[in-house]
Amino acid sequence: DFVMTQSPLSLPVTPGEPASISCRSSQSLLHSSGYNYLSWYLQKPGQSPHLLIYLGSTRASGVPDRFSGSGSGTDFTLKISRVEAEDVGTYYCMQALHSPITFGQGTRLEIE
Amino acid sequence: EVQVVESGGGLVRPGGSLRLSCAGSGFYFGNSWMGWVRRGPGKGLEYVANINGDGSETGYADSVRGRFTISRDNAQNSLFLQMNSLGVEDMAIYYCATAQSAAFDNWGQGVLVTVSS
Numbered sequence: 001d002f003v004m005t006q007s008p009l010s011l012p013v014t015p016g017e018p019a020s021i022s023c024r025s026s027q028s029l030l031h032s033s034g035y036n037y038l039s040w041y042l043q044k045p046g047q048s049p050h051l052l053i054y055l056g057s058t059r060a061s062g063v064p065d066r067f068s069g070s071g072s073g074t075d076f077t078l079k080i081s082r083v084e085a086e087d088v089g090t091y092y093c094m095q096a097l098h099s100p101i102t103f104g105q106g107t108r109l110e111i112e
Numbered sequence: 113e114v115q116v117v118e119s120g121g122g123l124v125r126p127g128g129s130l131r132l133s134c135a136g137s138g139f140y141f142g143n144s145w146m147g148w149v150r151r152g153p154g155k156g157l158e159y160v161a162n163i164n165g166d167g168s169e170t171g172y173a174d175s176v177r178g179r180f181t182i183s184r185d186n187a188q189n190s191l192f193l194q195m196n197s198l199g200v201e202d203m204a205i206y207y208c209a210t211a212q213s214a215a216f217d218n219w220g221q222g223v224l225v226t227v228s229s
Contacts, residue, residue: 048220051215103156
């Protein structure tokens with residue numbers, strides 16, 4: 001079965017410090033177009049999820065440039081260069097290359 | 113401004129049925145892939161189903177295939193999710209979203225489905 005694995009599942013961070021979340025897939029997410037079908041989402045407490053990164057590394061409209069996505073194939077990373085209090089919530093990766101679409105388990109970021 | 117607004121949630125008994133609707137505005141609805149994603153209590157996000165612009169292609173999570181049906185009415189800019197044989201495991205907030213570039217890019221506020229006797 002296809003599996004998406006995020007780590008860590010819980011991430012305490014001091015404001016102003018960097019943070020990094022890993023997402024690993026059991027099969028390559030590299031499409032024949034050359035793009036990775038991997039996206040990142042943030043669901044803040046009490047809100048709907050919103051898109052941060054798509055196609056592995058492209059920031060969605062309005063997303064601050066402190067967020068960046070990298071990786072290819074089966075290993076991907078979401079980095080926040082300097083965490084702010086408003087970044088609290090649960091982060092998810094999602095693959096859309098293999099049917100059915102699959103989300104990672106989620107990483108809960110909390111401010112120390 | 114792109115907007116998607118869900119409706120139709122509520123309380124249903126185990127084994128019952130419910131139909132969710134999603135109204136889209138601010139974009140060319142008939143040209144857009146759309147999908148449903150849910151988040152159950154204490155759980156993470158779970159893909160439910162998606163559909164292409166003209167309704168000819170659909171996809172489902174294994175957990176709902178055969179029980180749920182996604183459909184759309186482009187004339188009414190509306191997306192639907194018919195849910196049958198509901199169980200407690202289907203209790204969740206259901207989100208409608210537009211899909212573009214292999215991602216769900218615009219999400220609604222969500223609608224709550226409660227399954228209880």
